Amino acid sequence: DSGVTQTPKHLITATGQRVTLRCSPRSGDLSVYWYQQSLDQGLQFLIQYYNGEERAKGNILERFSAQQFPDLHSELNLSSLELGDSALYFCASSVARGVNTGELFFGEGSRLTVL
């Protein structure tokens, strides 16, 4: 158990809909990261927050947005869903003292299926 909690574990929805994925980082970790893992593209970095502020951005679609709240939990919002958005979405957190550490602790992921 990494200590990172993601909900929901599974989500099935229709094209055009909007969903919110939630992540609670390990206790004390200030950085939260979101990654997308699909069969044909592997793990792709979406976005990083550090203590409530956006720190780095990857190839995140404009239809996707994220935020980190004062209690450090984070939410990833996916809107106008398309079939190609079906994937595993992972949240990760890193030790509080390492803003730029690559040692990440991943949650078990949220599996999104868009029909």
Add this chain to the structure above:
Amino acid sequence: EDQVTQSPEALRLQEGESSSLNCSYTVSGLRGLFWYRQDPGKGPEFLFTLYSAGEEKEKERLKATLTKKESFLHITAPKPEDSATYLCAVQRRLGTSGSRLTFGEGTQLTVNP
């Protein structure tokens, strides 16, 4: 753009049969190279960080090494519980602007008893 290529895509070993996984990378200013293990239906689990060419790290039956262009994950006398997908990732020197990792697509290792 940072690139990470892992080979082979899949590897099947007999228990006790040692082998190596390869990770070739291209990155503008490497800050660190990372190895993760991912079990089916789970998130990746951190294994090692390597920072400079010549560095080596060991953990149980695993040993990671780093050169200027590639990294190897050596598996000595593997056991069935070592079966997993092994992911390599690189981190570029971005200063204080973030900590993005670029992952390879992984090597799926199966160790048969």
